[in-house]
Amino acid sequence: MALAFLARRWRCNVVAFVVDHALRPESAAEAQLTVRRLADMNVQARLLTLAPFPKGRLQERARQARFMALEAACVAEGCLDLLVAHHAGDQDETVWMRHLRASGPVGLSGIQPISVRGQIRLVRPLLSIRTERLRSTLNTENLPWIEDPSNANRRFERVRLRQDLTPDQREEARALQTAALQERRRIEAALAGDLARHAVWNPQGWVFLARSGINEDTVSVLIRLVSGRAYRPARDAVQTLMKQGHGVLSGVQMQPGGRFGDGVLLVREERALGSSVPAKVGVIWDGRWRLLTSDVPQGSLIGPLGDAVHALDLRKLGVPYAAARCLPGVWHEGRLVLGPRIGEIAGDTEPEVAFVWSGGVPATGENYFRT
Numbered sequence: 001m002a003l004a005f006l007a008r009r010w011r012c013n014v015v016a017f018v019v020d021h022a023l024r025p026e027s028a029a030e031a032q033l034t035v036r037r038l039a040d041m042n043v044q045a046r047l048l049t050l051a052p053f054p055k056g057r058l059q060e061r062a063r064q065a066r067f068m069a070l071e072a073a074c075v076a077e078g079c080l081d082l083l084v085a086h087h088a089g090d091q092d093e094t095v096w097m098r099h100l101r102a103s104g105p106v107g108l109s110g111i112q113p114i115s116v117r118g119q120i121r122l123v124r125p126l127l128s129i130r131t132e133r134l135r136s137t138l139n140t141e142n143l144p145w146i147e148d149p150s151n152a153n154r155r156f157e158r159v160r161l162r163q164d165l166t167p168d169q170r171e172e173a174r175a176l177q178t179a180a181l182q183e184r185r186r187i188e189a190a191l192a193g194d195l196a197r198h199a200v201w202n203p204q205g206w207v208f209l210a211r212s213g214i215n216e217d218t219v220s221v222l223i224r225l226v227s228g229r230a231y232r233p234a235r236d237a238v239q240t241l242m243k244q245g246h247g248v249l250s251g252v253q254m255q256p257g258g259r260f261g262d263g264v265l266l267v268r269e270e271r272a273l274g275s276s277v278p279a280k281v282g283v284i285w286d287g288r289w290r291l292l293t294s295d296v297p298q299g300s301l302i303g304p305l306g307d308a309v310h311a312l313d314l315r316k317l318g319v320p321y322a323a324a325r326c327l328p329g330v331w332h333e334g335r336l337v338l339g340p341r342i343g344e345i346a347g348d349t350e351p352e353v354a355f356v357w358s359g360g361v362p363a364t365g366e367n368y369f370r371t
Helices: 001-011 025-042 060-078 090-098 131-140 157-165 165-196 218-226 235-244 306-311 319-326
Strands: 016-019 044-049 082-085 114-117 120-123 199-202 206-211 248-249 252-256 264-269 289-291 300-302 328-332 334-338 354-356
Touching: 001 131, 016 025, 016 060, 016 131, 025 044, 044 060, 044 082, 060 120, 060 165, 090 120, 090 165, 165 199, 165 218, 199 218, 206 218, 218 235, 218 252, 218 264, 264 319, 306 319
Parallel strands: 016 044, 082 120
Antiparallel strands: 114 120, 199 206, 206 264, 248 252, 252 264, 289 354, 300 328, 328 334
């Protein structure tokens, strides 16, 4: 509510999204009340009610479902920026949790004020503001708000830290974050150089990484890039993969470079691909590929090329077999009717590119975007 109030004073055109996670019987009425209160503040609001999601890892799954719904709502409304209300207390707790897990500079640099997620930019303008100041703002303006009872449920680690962190520990968290941010900038500059010298990104969604460029940071960010996932894989898992020289991590397969050179290939793991989805223009499949054309038979589905790649001369095309199998195609009644433009499949040459990469996960520099 404080974010909505401040944003409305800052911009004329503001739309608020109120997410009902539907996890408590009272949540629907609370969400509707919030929409009415926003309307009283002259803020246009839309209510987003989440569909049921799997049990277990409740906060993580709720966060994933929430941001998926928010991104879709932003796209529908034509919003490029999504403002979220993480504040200084959230930052302290995040840094301390990562400190307890012995995170490196990337983790200890905490929540970033600006980051990219899919088709939108996440902006967190309140990260330096204490909770008490936000509440005081609402009280001064006579603006009521609703407290989610899960914010006081001590079975969640974040809630325990929120209640138990001492002032000294919060100060230590801020010092850790300041030092980590400086180190992260240095690491990212070196990483960008390493990737420019040693990595080759291919439009079919795979990467060649020369042996001279293999290190924990390059492997980690390239796995995230190829998988399209929001986070890098765990450091210990990356270290294990590097020792082995091959294997699967975070839905990405690392294999020897072979005919592509002295290094490794990073390609999507076929078993980790997303389920088929209805083929509609603009839809994203596997979190990475967007369909560009609407000229497909009704009832078509987007799924992997799979065995259809046997009709291609992959060696001539310069595409690894494993990467080609994971490329998207439009299927209708068991027949491939449209595929990516990498060659002729079943004698048909696509007149235009049917798919474009839309993973929304840059390798470096994602936190340096500015308005």
